[in-house]
Amino acid sequence: MRAIMLMFDTLNRHFLPCYGCEWTHAPNFQRLAEKTCVFDNCYIGSMPCMPARRELHTGRYNFLHRSWGPLEPYDDSAIAMLSASGIYTHLVTDHQHYWEDGGATYHFRYTSFDFIRGQEGDPCYGDVEAMRGVDKINYPASVFKQAMDQVNRAQIKDERDMPQAKTFASGLEFIQKNKDADNWFLQLECFDPHEPFCVPEAYKKWYDDAYEGEPFDWPGYGRAEADPGKRSHIRKTYAALLSMCDHYLGKLLDLMDACDLWKDTMLIVNTDHGFMLEEHDYWGKNIMPWYNETAHIPLFIWDPRSRVANERRKSLVQTIDLPVTLLEFFGLEKTRDMQGHSLQEVIRTDTPVREDALFGVFGGHVCVTDGRYVYMRGIGEGKNEPLYQYTYMPMHLYNLFSVPEMRTVELAEPFSFTKGCRLMKIRSGRWVKSDTHARIGYVDADHIHESLLFDLESDPQQLHPLEDEALEKRMLEKLAVLMTENDAPAEQYERLNMTRKMGG
Structure with missing residues (x-):
C-alpha cells in the first residue's frame, strides 16, 4: 500500500470548476474530481499555515491553546507513527515556513525530506546590496519578506526555475523511482497558489486582464482596495496561478495513469485554507471573520479499497481527519488524544463521522x-x-x-x-x-x-x-x-x- 498527499496552500474552492466556478481554467482539477471522491462539506480546523499542519500530524485542534508554533514533545505525530511502523515517509515541499522558528520540528518526523527554496520571502539567496538597509530586527516581517521576494524572483529565468516546478519535479521523481516499492507515503506540498501570485505569462493567457498599473500581485491582508481594476487584476492573477497548479496536478495524474498507481495507492489532494479575493471587501485571511472563502475548503480522496470515483460526499469532515485516515489506511490505530476520524466509511457510503465542527x-x-x-x-x-x-x-x-x-x-x-x-x-x-x-x-x-x-x-x-x-x-x-x-x-x-x- 502506498499513499500520496498533494497539498496546495491557499487553494480556494470557489475558484475550482468542480465546485461550481465557471470562469477559471482548471481542467485537471475537473479530471481529479472524476477520479476521486469529492467532499462538499470540508472545513478547516486551526488557522493558519503551521497550526493547520500541526493538525495534519496530531489529528487534534490546536488554536485554543496555541498560536503558530512547532510540534510539541507530547504531540502524537501520525507521520512519526507511520515511520516507526516501517512505512517510508517522504516530504517534498517549497513551503518556507518549515525553515523558520515556528515550523522547526515538523520535517524530521519524515524518513526523508527535500526542501525547495525561494518561495515568497524565503531568505535563501545572499544579496548584500539588494537587502542593504532592510533587516529582520528593525523592520516588520512584511517589509523584509517583500524585499527578499524580489531577490528570489531575480533567480527565475524561466518556468523550470520556479519553486512549484522544482517541487513537482522532485515529487514525481520520488514516485517514478519508488513505483515498484511498497509501504510508503509521499507528502508533495506546494506553497502555490499562496500569495504573492507570481506566475509565468503562459498561464495568464486564459484570463482577459486589462490592468495596466504598476506591477501588483501581493495583496495585503485587510480591506481590499477600492480600485475595481486592481480588484479584478488580483482575482485574475490568482486564477492564473491556480491554472499553473492545475497544469502540474495534471503531471501527477498522468504519472499515476502511466504507472497504474490507482490500483493500490491512496491519493489525497487538500489545502490548509482559502483566501479572500474581495469578498466582503477583504483581501487575505486571519484578520477578518472566518467566512467560507477561507474556512470551507476543497478535498479530494481516492481510496483504492473502495474505488469510489466521480462521486460527491455531504458528510462534515475536517483537516484533523486526514492523519487518522492515513493511519487507518496503513493498518494503524489512532491514539487516544487524536480527535479526527478515518474517512474510509465516509468515502464508501457517506456515513457521517461528526455532527459539528x-x-x-x-x-x-x-x-x-x-x-x-x-x-x-x-x-x-x-x-x-x-x-x-x-x-x-x-x-x-x-x-x-x-x-x-x-x-x-x-x-x-x-x-x-x-x-x-x-x-x-x-x-x-x-x-x-x-x-x-x-x-x-x-x-x-x-x-x-x-x-x-x-x-x-x-x-x-x-x-x-x-x-x-x-x-x-x-x-x-x-x-x-x-x-x-x-x-x-x-x-x-x-x-x-x-x-x-x-x-x-
Whole structure:
C-alpha cells in the first residue's frame, strides 16, 4: 500500500470548476474530481499555515491553546507513527515556513525530506546590496519578506526555475523511482497558489486582464482596495496561478495513469485554507471573520479499497481527519488524544463521522458549524483577554518568544492531551510590551467583538447575519461541547463571555 498527499496552500474552492466556478481554467482539477471522491462539506480546523499542519500530524485542534508554533514533545505525530511502523515517509515541499522558528520540528518526523527554496520571502539567496538597509530586527516581517521576494524572483529565468516546478519535479521523481516499492507515503506540498501570485505569462493567457498599473500581485491582508481594476487584476492573477497548479496536478495524474498507481495507492489532494479575493471587501485571511472563502475548503480522496470515483460526499469532515485516515489506511490505530476520524466509511457510503465542527484562529473568533449554520463567537465588549499560550516550544512564526513574554511564565496543570506534562503558560504577547516584531496572533481585536450567525442554505455567501436568539443559543451549546471535548483553557470561556459548564 502506498499513499500520496498533494497539498496546495491557499487553494480556494470557489475558484475550482468542480465546485461550481465557471470562469477559471482548471481542467485537471475537473479530471481529479472524476477520479476521486469529492467532499462538499470540508472545513478547516486551526488557522493558519503551521497550526493547520500541526493538525495534519496530531489529528487534534490546536488554536485554543496555541498560536503558530512547532510540534510539541507530547504531540502524537501520525507521520512519526507511520515511520516507526516501517512505512517510508517522504516530504517534498517549497513551503518556507518549515525553515523558520515556528515550523522547526515538523520535517524530521519524515524518513526523508527535500526542501525547495525561494518561495515568497524565503531568505535563501545572499544579496548584500539588494537587502542593504532592510533587516529582520528593525523592520516588520512584511517589509523584509517583500524585499527578499524580489531577490528570489531575480533567480527565475524561466518556468523550470520556479519553486512549484522544482517541487513537482522532485515529487514525481520520488514516485517514478519508488513505483515498484511498497509501504510508503509521499507528502508533495506546494506553497502555490499562496500569495504573492507570481506566475509565468503562459498561464495568464486564459484570463482577459486589462490592468495596466504598476506591477501588483501581493495583496495585503485587510480591506481590499477600492480600485475595481486592481480588484479584478488580483482575482485574475490568482486564477492564473491556480491554472499553473492545475497544469502540474495534471503531471501527477498522468504519472499515476502511466504507472497504474490507482490500483493500490491512496491519493489525497487538500489545502490548509482559502483566501479572500474581495469578498466582503477583504483581501487575505486571519484578520477578518472566518467566512467560507477561507474556512470551507476543497478535498479530494481516492481510496483504492473502495474505488469510489466521480462521486460527491455531504458528510462534515475536517483537516484533523486526514492523519487518522492515513493511519487507518496503513493498518494503524489512532491514539487516544487524536480527535479526527478515518474517512474510509465516509468515502464508501457517506456515513457521517461528526455532527459539528470547530474552527478558528488563536485569539480570534471561535467558530462552529453543523454543515448548514455557521456561528462565529466574538468577544463582546471586552479587550480579547485573558489569553495565554500553552507550550514547551516558545517560538513564534519568525522568532523566539521575547524576554518580556517569558517573564510572564507560570506552570499550568496538565491538559487531558499533554500526557501528564505541566506546560508553560505564557501571557499572549499582544498584551506584553516588547521591542520585537513577534507575530503573536493574527487578529485585530476590532474585528472580533461581534458574534455572527449564518444560514448557508438560504445565504451561501454569508451576506445577511441572522438575529435568532434560540438558534444562537443552540449553536453556542454546540460550541461549548466542542470546546469542552478539546479541554479548552478556562480563560477562553471568559474571553468569549461563555459559561464553561455549558455543554459539559
